[in-house]
Amino acid sequence: xxxxxxxxxxxVVFSGDMDKIMGAFIIATTAAAMDMETSIFFTFWGxxxxxxxxxxxxxxxxxxxxxxxxxxxxxxPSKMNFGGIGRWMFKKMxxxxxxxxxxxxxxxxxxxxxxxxxxxxxxxxxxxxxxxxIDEMEDPVGxxxxxxxxxxxxxxxxx
Amino acid sequence: xxQVTTKTLDARGLKCPMPVVKTKQAIDTIEIDxxxxxxxxxxxxxxxxxxxxxxxxxxxxxxxxGEGVFKFxxxxxx
Numbered sequence: 001x002x003x004x005x006x007x008x009x010x011x012v013v014f015s016g017d018m019d020k021i022m023g024a025f026i027i028a029t030t031a032a033a034m035d036m037e038t039s040i041f042f043t044f045w046g047x048x049x050x051x052x053x054x055x056x057x058x059x060x061x062x063x064x065x066x067x068x069x070x071x072x073x074x075x076x077p078s079k080m081n082f083g084g085i086g087r088w089m090f091k092k093m094x095x096x097x098x099x100x101x102x103x104x105x106x107x108x109x110x111x112x113x114x115x116x117x118x119x120x121x122x123x124x125x126x127x128x129x130x131x132x133x134i135d136e137m138e139d140p141v142g143x144x145x146x147x148x149x150x151x152x153x154x155x156x157x158x159x
Numbered sequence: 160x161x162q163v164t165t166k167t168l169d170a171r172g173l174k175c176p177m178p179v180v181k182t183k184q185a186i187d188t189i190e191i192d193x194x195x196x197x198x199x200x201x202x203x204x205x206x207x208x209x210x211x212x213x214x215x216x217x218x219x220x221x222x223x224x225g226e227g228v229f230k231f232x233x234x235x236x237x
Contacts (some may be wrong), residue, residue, distance in 0.1 A: 029176050029180050030176040030180065031177050033176070033180045034179070034210075034215055034216065088196075098172055098173070098174055099174045100173075108180060112180070120189045
C-alpha cells in the first residue's frame with residue numbers, strides 16, 4: 001500500500017496480443033480516471049504496444065524479429081488470428097460496436113498521465129532502441145524499478 | 160439540494176472505459192461544489208459511474224434511466 005492517500009496501480013504488459021493489451025489499457029485508463037497513479041511496464045512481446053512503425057534489429061536474428069514485429073495497430077488477437085483474418089474481424093466487430101480502438105486507448109493513457117516504462121533487457125535482447133519506441137515512453141528501466149512500483153501499488157496486474 | 164448543472168458531458172454512444180474516463184476529464188474542468196451532468200447509453204455505466212464516484216469521493220446526487228439514456232448528476236467534492 002502506498003503511504004499517502006493516492007492509490008497506485010502498476011501493470012506489467014508481457015503479452016504482444018491485441019486483445020490482452022486492450023484489456024491492460026482499459027484497466028489502466030480506468031484506474032487513472034479513478035485518481036490512481038498508474039504505471040505500465042512493457043516487457044518482451046509487450047514492447048510491440050509501444051513501438052513505432054519502424055524496422056528494428058541490427059544482427060540477423062534481430063532483423064528477422066524486427067521483420068515480424070508490428071506496431072500497436074498491426075498486432076493480432078491471442079486466439080483465432082488465422083494469419084491476420086482474426087485481427088481484421090475483431091477490429092471490424094469492435095468498430096461496429098463503437099469500441100475505442102487500441103491506438104486511441106494508448107493515446108488516452110498518455111493524456112491521463114500514465115507512466116509508460118520500457119524494459120531495458122528486453123530491448124537489448126530484441127535489438128530495439130529507445131528511438132524505436134514512441135516518444136512518450138519514460139527511459140528504459142529494469143526489474144527493480146518495476147518491483148519498487150509494485151511494492152507501493154494497491155493493484156498489480158500481469159498481462 | 161440545489162441542483163444547478165454547471166456542465167453536461169454527452170457520453171452517449173461511448174463504450175467502456177470511455178464514459179468513466181470522460182467523466183474524470185470533465186469533472187476536472189469544473190469547480191468544487193459544481194455539478195456535472197453525464198448522459199450515457201452504455202448500460203454498464205450505471206454500475207461504473209457509481210463505482211467511479213465511490214472511488215474518487217465525488218458525490219453521485221442522482222441517476223435516472225430515461226429513454227435508453229442514463230442520466231447522472233455528480234457534485235465535484237475535491
